[in-house]
Amino acid sequence: MPAHPAAANYPKVVSVHRQSFKPDPRAGELSLLRRIRAYAPGSASSGLRLGIGDDCALLGLRPKEEAAVTTDLSIAGRHFRLDWHAAETVGHRALARGLSDLAAMGARPVAAFLSLGLPRELTLARGRAKPWVERFYDGLLALAAAYKTPLAGGDLAESPLALADIVLVGAVPVGQALLRSGARPGDRLFVTGALGGAAAGLELLGKLAARSNKPSPPRISNQISPLLQPHLAPQPRLPQGQWLRQRGAASAAIDLSDGLSTDLMHICEESGVAAEVDAAALPLHAGASLEQALHGGEDYELLFTAPPTTRLPRSINGVPITCIGRIRKRRAGRPLVALLTPEGAQILEPRGWQHFC
Amino acid sequence: MPAHPAAANYPKVVSVHRQSFKPDPRAGELSLLRRIRAYAPGSASSGLRLGIGDDCALLGLRPKEEAAVTTDLSIAGRHFRLDWHAAETVGHRALARGLSDLAAMGARPVAAFLSLGLPRELTLARGRAKPWVERFYDGLLALAAAYKTPLAGGDLAESPLALADIVLVGAVPVGQALLRSGARPGDRLFVTGALGGAAAGLELLGKLAARSNKPSPPRISNQISPLLQPHLAPQPRLPQGQWLRQRGAASAAIDLSDGLSTDLMHICEESGVAAEVDAAALPLHAGASLEQALHGGEDYELLFTAPPTTRLPRSINGVPITCIGRIRKRRAGRPLVALLTPEGAQILEPRGWQHFC
Secondary structure (H helix, E strand, O other): OOOOHHHHHOOOOOEEEOOOOOOOHHHOHHHHHHHHHHOOOOHHHHOEEEOOOOOOEEEOOOOOEEEEEEEEEEEEOOOEOOOOOOHHHHHHHHHHHHHHHHHHHOOEEEEEEEEEEEOHHHHOOEOOEOOHHHHHHHHHHHHHHHOOOOEEEEEEEEOOOOEEEEEEEEEEEOOOOOOHHHOOOOOEEEEEOOEOHHHHHHHHHHHHHHHHOOOOOOOOOOOOOHHHHHHHOOOOOHHHHHHHHHOOOOOEEEEOOOOHHHHHHHHHHHHOOEEEEEHHHOOEOOOOOHHHHHHOOOOOOEEEEEOOOOOOOOEEOOEEEEEEEEEEOOOOOOOOEEEEEOOEEEEOOOOOOOOOO | OOOOHHHHHOOOOOEEEOOOOOOOHHHOHHHHHHHHHHOOOOHHHHOEEEOOOOOOEEEOOOOOEEEEEEEEEEEEOOOEOOOOOOHHHHHHHHHHHHHHHHHHHOOEEEEEEEEEEEOHHHHOOEOOEOOHHHHHHHHHHHHHHHOOOOEEEEEEEEOOOOEEEEEEEEEEEOOOOOOHHHOOOOOEEEEEOOEOHHHHHHHHHHHHHHHHOOOOOOOOOOOOOHHHHHHHOOOOOHHHHHHHHHOOOOOEEEEOOOOHHHHHHHHHHHHOOEEEEEHHHOOEOOOOOHHHHHHOOOOOOEEEEEOOOOOOOOEEOOEEEEEEEEEEOOOOOOOOEEEEEOOEEEEOOOOOOOOOO
16 A cells, blocks of 8 residues: 555656755656756856755845746647657747746846656657757756856656746846836837748748658758748847846837737737837848738747837847837727838738737 | 748647736636736735736845745646646645745745646636636635735646646745755754645545546535645645744744655755654644655645754644654764654655655
């Protein structure tokens, strides 16, 4: 008779709590967890004071800072596909989603937390190949290191469905965070980088995967096509967000996770304004269509507004800045978001990543 | 042809991002999300400055405080069963896990974040009955209100598997958090409340569920038996943790989530010490066995150590405090954790919630 009624009644649980991380060396998790626990780049400067190994992590803020917190859930078959995306890509993209939210607030990263649910087979080594989970961490930790974000904790459980919930804690001077609610009529509308690349890359990835006829994800890298880069390895615009915040240059900001049409609607809703987008001004990614730029989503560029008197450079930290339209007063009978084309003004419906559809 | 390649290639995604919470009134989510968004009890005092509605929530700490952060992943079939547990119970228990981690650090709650993955049918109303998800929030928010913890954000996605990842951010004066690593030889070992009740209640719940022959969870409440209370509605020991921290009374602390035998091992490992438990001193919950008290887990009581000179009351905020043993130096040939019984000393193996087993 099992000693533990919970164990007897529940399916057996593989749960590595952040605070314990007590691995079973038989299963090969030891090296993984040692690596995770040892990994704390930039911890001293970021503010991480106590990482993995207790009931909570402890994070310090600098004087006159407040914490910015965001969570993003990625689920197999919804946000990624095990047969399309390499483990490293899934890890990179999960963290990039969270870092991009910090970028949109102008925050600096303090620490990341990861709750990971994985089928057992993804935690096991196959011959000499690294286990999926270890390659997932390779991708996630490489991006974390690039943006000096220590992994401070999380939770790991066996799950029939692969899923990753990423939590980012950032810091921003009190009252200086870039909000969605600050856009005012007359402000100009800007984006960083190029648009539609993620959607175009995803479309290409689907075609390549359909051709490969392999049960496991094709070893597709962005070396095959630079068009895959925005989808497989999006870069959070942290330096750009912090630049805008430090100079008080942006009146409102959001990251382009759902697609320009949807995310611009969020700014209009939160700010109580309307907006116009100049179709001809949109910085299309090479290989992307106008449709993809407007509705594609997952570009993780910043969409922001700035007062008309604000002078902005052509690029920030090597990433181009493009004026794509302007903020208007709301008027009855005029669309909340309009797309201006040579054929005239059209209603720009939010057709990006649909929530609750 | 769909306008959005991502939508065309991925299964259709139902994702309510905290920052958008843009519900579809057709699906009946409007009232739910209005409620969630409107819900911010204690926000001013807790430190929540900006909740649902932007890319991140913003949290302020008081001067000389640091943040305590914990995440806990609950998965259907692992941490709860849809056929055993009412939706309110799943919500309560998910939040209780996180609040208990804050309690173990002596932290006060600042805000909670919830990433929720649910099958579509759990978001829909059945006739006049509330949707499962709304009852889940009923349970979670009732506990949140009791401990003045605003729900500041999260993520909601359709998922074939029901899961909830709870994130708690708390605050604690810098350097004063109760850690696992502070136990010293000579310290006495204490627990709050009674032990084994959660395991005994779970065992009873399993028997009741087996008898009910219903596809949906039996309407079992703790009115049927007080023995179900510790399992169905555990109370995080936040007042007790804060009491101990404010008075500098505890040298180390952990919450009993995995079971006394396992959690005491964590204290011994992190503190570099050994421990002895007096079997006769254990405060067994009525109806619980010694085995359940030692290994059952999920009691969410606090296990803590205090120097021998520290005087502790018999109860804190109405919850009994019991001395159950002592901390020893590690010695070769002596067990790390020993159970003292009338028959002599035994090795107390960690047989609670096994990590990575």
